[in-house]
Amino acid sequence: MDNATDEPARARYRRSAGSPRGEARRRELLAKITDDVAENGLVDFSLRRAARAAGTTHKVLLYHFEGAEDLLRQVVFALRERRIGNALTAVAAESPTLAGRVRAAWCSLRDEETRLRRVLDQAMGLAMYDPGRYAALGRGASQQYLPTLVSFCPPHWPERRKLEVAEMILATLRGFLVDLLTSPDGEGAEAGVAALLRAVEREEAAP
Template identity: 85%
Template sequence: MDNATGYRRSTGSPRGAARRRELLTTITDDVAENGLVDFSLRRAARAAGTTHKVLLYHFESAEDLLRQVVLGLRERRIGNALAAVASEPATLTDRVRAAWVSLRDEESELRRVLDQAMGLAMYDPGRYAALGRGASQQYLPTLMSFCPPEWPERRRFEVASMILATLRGFLVDLLTSDDGSGAEAGFEALLRAVAREEALDTM
């Protein structure tokens, strides 16, 4: 039994794990379409065609379920970016450009939900800190993989962190501005900074 909820957990069972994945996929699709604003176990249960008690059998709490949903949506974003980068030349500048196009053009629902997740983490960190805390850990390895492999790990981490923080700001600008011209102008400046970083290796 789970001490917090009084419900059993579906741990260790292949059948339970498969059911958990099925539920998570269905609920993630619902959140991607309808957002996070009124998310609850009961809404998730309706979307999955089950009951909130069944969800508590497979997930620790509403917060745990929401965290898993957001993790899955970030994986979708990362997968889209990696697919966009796959055909690009092996320069960091070109990879960042391709990743930005993927982020800029991704479905508005996905961007909206992931922005809502960060907003919840800032608005109520006591309850939703995990929604924000895991974002960098998910995104940074991908951005570090865009960097030349011969760079020291610290340098790849620093450059990837700069790119991540800057792209986050541009995504917010796209969400809140009328035409996105500021984000596009800023992105060109970011590309110049990345190109200068790459040029250090040829001096």
């Protein structure tokens, strides 16, 4: 990260929040920067690199964002939203069982672009490496993914049960995604998913 994120620099620029025109410009800039990060990863991310990707200056970015960390958080959020949207599209064509929905979501995750998977794993790595600075990247992942997984559960289940099962699915699929990045054939991940689906089917069959 560059030093364009310090408080004095931020204080010189007025945020655009609340202005419809400013919000539209912020979304436009964020989309360009998100595309750049999806293509090139998080290594050496800075306001100046983001400004080049967006065709503007870091001072303009400071008008629309709080700083590099705020921008990075919003970029990662946008990339996760892409992942969730892809998974929901796949799930919509699947049988309306929890196991079927998890299977469809897994296939979407398994087949997504490796670059996207690596970027989101890099974000989690930053959260683990420097939690004081990037903890929001880690917390944000669960906050984004869990509501979708909870929505996969049978509607008559108690909310606590839905959340417990969603937590299990999320933690397990995260591990399998890491395995896909580190194993040459992915057989271990597929075997693990098969076991997860059997466990989900048993959970669905339980009273």
